[in-house]
Amino acid sequence: MKVLLVGEFSRLHNSLKEGLQELGHEVSIVGHQDGFKNYPIDYPITKKWDSGFLKKLKVGIHLLSGFDISSYLTYRQFKKYRNQFTRFDAVQLINENSFYCSYYYEKRILKFLFQNNSKVFLLSSGYDFLNVKYCFENPEYKSVVQAYLQGRIKTKDFQNVLKFRTKSFNKLHQFIYSNIKGIIASDMDYHFPLLQNTKYLGLIPNPINTSKIEFKPLEIEAKIILFHGINQANYYKKGNDYFEKALEIIEAKYGKKVEIITTHDVPYATYINCYNKAHILLDQTYGNDQGYNALEAMAKGKVVFTGAEQQFVSHYKLTEKVAINAISDVDYLVNELSFLIENPGEIIAIGKRTRAFIEKEHDYIEIAKKYEKTWKST
Template sequence: MKILLVGEYSRLHNSLQEGLVALGHEVTLIAAGDFFKNFPADLKLKRRFDSGFSRKIKIGIHLLTGFDITSYDLKRQFFNHAGSLKNYDVVQLINEKPIGVALPYERAIVQFLKKHNKKIFLLCCGTDYLSITYAHDKKYRYSVLTPYFEDKISAKKFQHVLKPLQPNYLAHHQFIFNHIEGVVASDIDYHLPMLHHSKYIGLIPNPINLEKIEFIENRIKDKVVIFHGINRQNFYKKGNDFFEKALEIIAEKFQHKVEIKVTENVPYQTYIDSYNTAHIFLDMVYAYDQGYNALEAMAKGKVVLTGAEREFLEYYNLAEDEVCINALPDVDYLVEKLSWLIENPSKIEEIGKNARKFIEENHDYRKVAQQYFEVWRD
C-alpha cells in the first residue's frame, strides 16, 4: 500500500511510518516539525518568520492587513511538493490542522489531497473541535481546559487551545469531516468524545518503536531520580504547576534520598535523552490516558505519573498503579504517591518492568501499524 502521512506533533506519525515500512508499505511523511521539537519528515516544511526581526515584520503585516505570512509560506512550500503528494492509496491527517496554517490554507491542502488520492483518514489526537467542545462542556471530570476554568490562564494566553471553539472553526471541522472516510482516536482522552460519532472507526493505540528505545533496569543504587520536563507554552495545560509544588515538598522531605532533574523547551531528541538516568518521570496531570512522551518513558522502564484513569484501566484490564501512576490535579495526592515510591524502591522496579511489558503488548509499532492497515483496507 502507498501511504501519505500529513503532519507531526508528537512522533506518532514517525513511529507509524517506521511500523508500516517494516510491514512492506511505501510511506511518505510531510510535516513542519512542530516548532522547537523539530520532528523529522521526508518532506520537511520550514516554519519561517517566527523569530528575530522577521517576526516583528510578520506581526506588523498581520496587524495592518490580517495576512499571516508564516501560514502563506508553509502553504506555498506544501504545494511546491504537489507532484509528490498524488496517487496514494491512503492519506492520513494528524489532526484537523495537520500543517498548522490558517484555516483557508488547511482546507485548500485537504481539498487538493482529496482530489488526487484515493482515501483520506483523520486522527483524533489533539485539541480539535470535538475534544475541546467535550472539554468545554465539562463532560470530563477534568481536562486541559480546567486551568482556564479556574482562571489560572487568560483566554488570550490560552487561545491556541480555545481556537476550536471559535465559530469559524465549526465550519472547518465540518469541511474536514466531509472529506474523510473515517476518524481514529489514539487514546482514551480522544476516544470518549468520539463515541457514537458516525465516522468514528475506533481507538488504535499510539505506536512505539521499541527497537529504538532500550529498556533500562530501574534499580535504585543511591538516590531516587525524578525527571520533570516542561514545555513552557503548555505549562498549565499539562498541570506542571501541581508537579512543581509537589517537587518542592518532596525535595524538602527527602533531601538526601532524591535528585530532581528539570528541563525546559528542549528539542525532542535532547528531551528523551535527558531522562535516561531517571527512575520517575512526571508527564502530565490533565489526562485519562498516556500521551506520547509518557509511553516512550514507560518503554524505557520508568515509573510515569500521567493519565491512568479508571476508563483507561477498564479498557486495558489493569489494576491501579500496575503500569503507571495516575496523576491528579492535587498537590497532596502527588506528594503522597511520590513519597510511597521513594519509600518503596522495589515498587519502582516492579512498575517499571510492568510498564515495558504493557508497551510491548499494546503499543508495539508493527502491531499498531497492522491495525491501521486493516482499518484503511476495509
C-alpha cells in the same frame, strides 16, 4: 500500500511509518519541523515569519488587512512539493489543523489532498473541533480545559485550543468531515468525545518502536532519581506548576535520599536521554491516558506520573499499576511520590510492568497492522 502521513508533533507518525515499512508499505511524512523537538520529516515545511520582528510585522499586517502571511508561505511551500502528494492509497491527517494555517489556506491544501488521493483519514491525537467542544461542554471531564476555566492559563496562551471554537474552524471541521473516510482516536482522551460520531472508526493506541528504546530494569542504590522535563510553551497545560510545587516539598522532606533532574525545552533526542538514569518521570496531570512522552518513558521501564484513570484501567483490563495516575493536586502528588520513595520495591515492580504493557499494547508493528486493516476496510 502507498501512504502519506500529514503532520508530526510527538513522533507518533514516525513510529507508525516505521511499522508500516516493516509491513512492506511505502510511507512518507509531510509537515512542520516542530520547533525544538525536530522530528524527522520527509517533506519539511517551515513556519515563516514566526518570531522576532517579522512576527510583530505579521501580526500588524493581519490586524490591518486580515492577511496571514505565515499561512500563505506555508501554502507556497506545499505547492512546491504538491506533485509528490498525489495517488496515495491512504492519507492520514494528524489533526484538523495539520499545517497550522488559517481557514482559507488550510482548506486549499486539504482540497488538493482530497481531490488527488484515494482515501483520507483524520487522526484525533490532540486538540480538534469535537474534542474541544466536548471538553467545554463537560467541564468535569479531565482535560487541559479545566486549567483554562480555573484561570490558570491566560486566554492569549490558550489560542491553539480556543481557535477550534471559532466560526472559521467550525467551517474547516465541516469541510474535513465531509471529505474524510473516517476518524481514529490515538488514546482514551480522544476516544470518549467521539463515541457518538458516525465517522468514528475506533481507538488505535499510539505505536511505540521498542526496538529503538532500550529497557533496563530499575536498580536503586543511594538515591531515588526523579525527572521533570518542561516544555515552557505547555507549562500550565501539562500541570508542571503542580509538579514543581510537589517536588519542592519532596526535596525538603527527603533531602539526600532523592535527586531531582529538571530540563527546559531540550531537543527530542536530548530529552529522551536526559531521564535514562531516573526512576520516576513526571509527565502531565490533565490526561486520562498516556501521551507519547509518557509511553516512551514507560518503554524504558520508568515509573511515570501521567494519565491513568479508571477508564484506561478498565479498557486494558489491568489488575496492577503500569503508571501512576496524576491529578492537579499537590498533596496527592506528594503522597504518591512519598509512597514510592518509602517503598522502593514498588518502583522496581512497576518499572518491569510498564515495559511489558508497552510491548503488549503499543508494539509499532502490531499497531501498524491495525491501521492497515482499518484503512483497507473502510
